[in-house]
Amino acid sequence: MRLQLSYIDVVIVHKADPMCPMEEVVRAMHHVICQGWVMYWGTARWSPVEIMEAYTNCRQFNCITPVVEQTEYHMFCREKSELYMPELYNKIGVGLMAWSPISMGFTQGRDESTIQLFSRASFRNKYSSFSWTEDETQGTSKEGYSSWMRDRVQSEEQRRHTERIRELNTLAEKLGCSLTQLAIAWCLKNETVQCLLLGASSVEQLFDSIQSLQLIPKLNSNVIMEIERILENRPIRPPMISTLALR
Numbered sequence: 001m002r003l004q005l006s007y008i009d010v011v012i013v014h015k016a017d018p019m020c021p022m023e024e025v026v027r028a029m030h031h032v033i034c035q036g037w038v039m040y041w042g043t044a045r046w047s048p049v050e051i052m053e054a055y056t057n058c059r060q061f062n063c064i065t066p067v068v069e070q071t072e073y074h075m076f077c078r079e080k081s082e083l084y085m086p087e088l089y090n091k092i093g094v095g096l097m098a099w100s101p102i103s104m105g106f107t108q109g110r111d112e113s114t115i116q117l118f119s120r121a122s123f124r125n126k127y128s129s130f131s132w133t134e135d136e137t138q139g140t141s142k143e144g145y146s147s148w149m150r151d152r153v154q155s156e157e158q159r160r161h162t163e164r165i166r167e168l169n170t171l172a173e174k175l176g177c178s179l180t181q182l183a184i185a186w187c188l189k190n191e192t193v194q195c196l197l198l199g200a201s202s203v204e205q206l207f208d209s210i211q212s213l214q215l216i217p218k219l220n221s222n223v224i225m226e227i228e229r230i231l232e233n234r235p236i237r238p239p240m241i242s243t244l245a246l247r
Helices: 024-036 046-062 079-092 110-129 136-141 141-154 156-175 179-189 203-218 220-232
Strands: 010-012 038-044 069-073 095-099 193-196
Touching: 024 038, 024 046, 038 046, 046 193, 069 079, 069 156, 079 095, 141 203, 156 179, 156 220, 179 193, 179 203
Parallel strands: 010 038, 038 069, 069 095, 095 193
Antiparallel strands: none
């Protein structure tokens, strides 16, 4: 009633609650679908193990299974989407709804602003789980904060990220597009991606992002190899260790 809709296309359950039994979650989703309130349900930021657990519970209790997983996917976040989601799609039919294809906006703006955006994003992701103590908190306040943050961010890893962005910018110019369009087209080139979530602050920005569709045919094997050379972060599945060999 409050949504002023007769039904909802898909409900996304954001992050699995470790304190809530999986059976309760799948039965709740099954109930709202059977009532006609929702057409489908999916997950967001669930691990492959949690998705498989939900699917197993659905089969056990004869409930409707999830159809999609919403996960972060861009040039600098690839492991889950490229290693594990294709397997889930082929085995149990869970599709991939990718979000943040331009990595929180790091591919927008001019070169210097791009670098600053990515520096802040990289810093926040890397130190968001940092364990603060009282002495460290005082040390990062006022004048000490600027120097502390500058020392943390200006690392060798950060400088390499900056070089990657500059090289990607050069490649985008050769293809006659923006870095944002290249990043979006690169995500869509992955056949596992069924849906891509985009944000836009204006109609012009949205139209510019949609033009990425015309770039996909240009991403041939040579271009993809060049992108891989620049990124140097292609995920590799860890080798499986047989417990029989250890006995």
